[in-house]
Amino acid sequence: MRIHSLWKKYGDHTAVAGIDLALPAGRFIGLVGPNGAGKTTTLSMVTGLLRPDAGQVEIGGHDVWRDPVAVKSRIGVLPEGLRLFERLSGGELLSYIGRLRGLPGDEVDKRAGQLLDVLDLSGARNKLVVDYSTGMRKKIGLAAALLHNPEILFLDEPFEGVDPVSAQTIRGVLERYTGSGATVIFSSHVMELVESLCDWVAVMAGGKIRADGPIGEVRGDAPSLQDAFLELVGAGSRARAGQDLDWLGGGGAR
């Protein structure tokens, strides 16, 4: 996947300020950055859900905006902040999205059943998605993104608000998926998670890529990715904040 000078502005605010990035295939790639760094905007533009002001995105040699036929069948997406068709049950949602993707009905039902089993959602397959918990929503969204066996999977904050059990399930599925040579690109601000899952990271802050490469390279001499990240986004000096709150703590309310 290649991104060339990608820009997006909302009024006066520049969300993404000219990103150039080349990501290798077959890796587990983490896109990290603080809130408001432009991760979601970037992923939306890369997956064809948001029109960039300028720049190009190529996936597998095909331009996302000029050749959507070749791109859309090869990628799977789990966006953040966008809803699912919540008035369908989990099973109906998968059956719907699989058929929209043009898969044969029997195949959709078979894959949907297996995905629901693996993701521990079989018991909730007849429950409306609107009644799902956050973790269940992420899992059914992941199932919908995997149903057509894409080559590249884009996940925006897949672990946000997810309980540890569901997170472990999602992790297991993703590791099995990348093990077969597929690419996963996911955004997160939980460094420990990125460090333990990814072999390649891109650090974003203020709408720009601050560093990218194999995880060892980006970490450099820092003791952990967390420290390297804080250094990169220039937040290290703010770590001692809170010295003025001398009244806070020590018991005795009021």
Add this chain to the structure above:
Amino acid sequence: MSTATTRPVGTPATAPASPALMPLFVRLKLSLLKNGLRQSPGRTAAYVISLVVTLLFGAGLLLGLILLRGVAGTPALAVLLTAILTLGWAAMPLFFPTADETMDPTRLVMLPLRPRPLIGSLLVASLIGVGPVFTVVLAAGSVAAVAHGAAAVIVGIVATVLIVLVCAALARAIATANVRLLTSRRGRDLAVLSGLFVALGAQGVNLAAQKLAQSQGLTALEPAAAVLRWIPPASAVDAVDAAGRGAYGRAAFGLALTALALVLLLWWWSRTLTTVMTAPDSSTLQAIEKDSGRKRAGRAGGWERLLPDGRTGTVMRRTLLYGWRDPKTKMGWAAALGVGLILPVVTAVQGGGSVYTACWAAGLLGLQMYNQFGQDTSAFWMVASTLSTRRDAFLELGGRALAVAVIAVPYVTLVVLGSAALLDDWGAFPEVYGVALALLGALVATGAFASVRFPYSIPSDGNKNVAPGQGGIAWISMLVGVVMGGLLCLPVIGLTVGLHVAGLQGLLWLVLPVGAAYGAVVAVLGLRLTAPGVLRRLPEILVAVSKG
């Protein structure tokens, strides 16, 4: 905090010294009113205008009621007015839950307050405002209309106070119970549909009022009043009437009934208030929805097997399921179906009217094709990520249009048939049916175009159907769409008028096949022409439908 948790619920708080709650809440209510006015000059103006109008209306009613003293049937009117007033108070917290912010007990949950002192202060606070003043005026008017004699006046004063208190307590109790309801999804779904109940209820009131206007005098109200006079707080008005006639036993009973109602309401309110303020709500505890997991057969139901294969059938299935399950979409459909039926029936019952009023059904159902993608909410991304060719886009629009047609065509047929039967004007049937089908086709075509060019968000909660800031787009899309739809029908309408003018009544049946074919062709052409636009504008549509 730590001392409060160990004390059993219900024992009075001793420390810290509980503040005088009543003046506090009265001040709170007054500042809320004042701050509400301060937000914008428009709001101040609206408030002042509503105040003046309400007071004028109240004064007019009061005057009218006093003038009606002694007229036969006035007691029945007074009883009925009180009952309607109570119903209004009961409905207000359901339809305008945010109308009075002091009504929402969840805002007070974190404060160390006990239910009992709270109830008194909240009740007094809810007596401040325009509505309560209107209530006092109307209750006093109803009592004044029937109070004859000194005894009746004394009973009347008590009755007025009781009526106002019952109304306020009822509204408060329902608002509090409503908080419980609103924490479940089914309750929220119902709240969205409430607008429909108002619309249909208004139609019922309209019919009743017309009936009353046709009959002679107020005595027509007697049957309704005969029942309502036993229901508090209307029983208090009846008590005043009874006291005037010297029936003191009945007067005492009527008053006692209302007083009992007040006590029961306060008790119920106190109980729900305690529950609401001590039990965890949906923000801290995942609401358990028992009924959603009900057995939806793993295999598709009977009707789903009738759908075509491929994208068309998939899209149709989803659209039809949403028409039933999504409260906002359901409301649109129910309103179109209901009004489309009521309008022809009401005009036919009132005499006059023509079979052509049945075209309302076609028009309203055709409007369901408008803002298709807005009905998806931001879940439209799932559609967007699977659309890559023009054919996909055409099938997507076509599936939605077919879903609309599957409901609309049989329904329009039934309404046109019913109108022709009701008016016994079978001669007009073919031409009206033809024009209706042409109109439906034209609206499907313009609806597809408007869905692509002017998409807007439909907020999923509350009564709003347009996200803030997009009202203009919604109006333009509807207005331009309907005008264009009408223009597109002109050939068929022209044919009908031409045949009438030329005196070729024998050939009017031609309008039916021509209209049906024309509607189908226009619809398909419209979908074909707009399909490339869907593909081009996917990100723009997604942004437009993702607000709110």
